[in-house]
Amino acid sequence: EPEVTQTPSHQVTQMGQEVILRCVPISNHLYFYWYRQILGQKVEFLVSFYNNEISEKSEIFDDQFSVERPDGSNFTLKIRSTKLEDSAMYFCASSGSGSGETQYFGPGTRLLVL
Amino acid sequence: DQQVKQNSPSLSVQEGRISILNCDYTNSMFDYFLWYKKYPAEGPTFLISISSIKDKNEDGRFTVFLNKSAKHLSLHIVPSQPGDSAVYFCAASAGQWGNEKLTFGTGTRLTIIP
Numbered sequence: 001e002p003e004v005t006q007t008p009s010h011q012v013t014q015m016g017q018e019v020i021l022r023c024v025p026i027s028n029h030l031y032f033y034w035y036r037q038i039l040g041q042k043v044e045f046l047v048s049f050y051n052n053e054i055s056e057k058s059e060i061f062d063d064q065f066s067v068e069r070p071d072g073s074n075f076t077l078k079i080r081s082t083k084l085e086d087s088a089m090y091f092c093a094s095s096g097s098g099s100g101e102t103q104y105f106g107p108g109t110r111l112l113v114l
Numbered sequence: 115d116q117q118v119k120q121n122s123p124s125l126s127v128q129e130g131r132i133s134i135l136n137c138d139y140t141n142s143m144f145d146y147f148l149w150y151k152k153y154p155a156e157g158p159t160f161l162i163s164i165s166s167i168k169d170k171n172e173d174g175r176f177t178v179f180l181n182k183s184a185k186h187l188s189l190h191i192v193p194s195q196p197g198d199s200a201v202y203f204c205a206a207s208a209g210q211w212g213n214e215k216l217t218f219g220t221g222t223r224l225t226i227i228p
Contacts, residue, residue, distance in 0.1 A: 045217070106157050107156050
C-alpha cells in the first residue's frame with residue numbers, strides 16, 4: 001500500500017541552525033501539507049502546497065519557514081533559523097485530486113532544538 | 115482557537131464492548147470530517163470520514179455519526195479490540211475540493227481493557 005515517508009525520523013539541532021525536513025508523498029497525489037504537533041498539544045496546520053506554489057499557510061508559517069518540491073518526488077520543509085519553540089513532531093501529508101480526498105500522513109520527524 | 119473540541123481526554127472500555135468517542139465543532143463552514151488514530155511516535159492514520167451531506171458512514175467495526183444541527187460527531191467502535199488502544203483525533207475541513215487544511219481536536223486516548 002502506498003505511503004508517505006519522511007526523513008530523518010529524528011533531528012537534533014542547535015538554536016539558530018537551519019534544518020531541512022524531507023518527505024516523499026504518495027506518488028499520484030497532487031496536494032502536499034506540513035503539520036506539526038508540539039508535545040502535549042494538538043496537531044496544527046502549517047502549510048499546503050499545490051501546483052508548485054503555496055495554497056494556504058498558517059500564522060505559524062512565518063518567514064523562517066519555506067517549502068519546496070525540488071523534483072517530482074520530494075517535498076521539503078526548511079526552517080532557516082530554528083528556535084527552541086520549533087521543537088515538535090513535524091508531519092507531512094498528501095492527498096489526491098478531487099472532492100473529499102483524504103489526507104494521508106507520514107510517520108513524522110521529531111525535531112529537538114537545543 | 116478551539117474550533118474542534120474533544121472534551122474527553124481519555125476513555126477506558128472493556129474489550130468486546132462499544133467505544134464511543136465524541137467531537138464537537140463550532141465552525142459552521144466545516145463540511146468534511148475525519149477520524150484519525152495515532153500511536154506514539156507515529157503519524158496519524160486515517161480511519162473513516164464523513165461528508166456533511168450524510169449523517170452516518172460505516173466501515174467495518176467503525177461508524178461515524180454526524181449531527182449537523184448540534185455540530186457534533188461521534189465515532190463508534192464495535193466490538194472494541196486491544197489493538198484499538200491509541201489516541202483518536204477528530205479533524206474537520208471547510209470545502210471538499212482538495213487542499214483544504216485540516217483542523218484537529220486535542221485527541222482522546224482510548225484504552226481497551228482485556
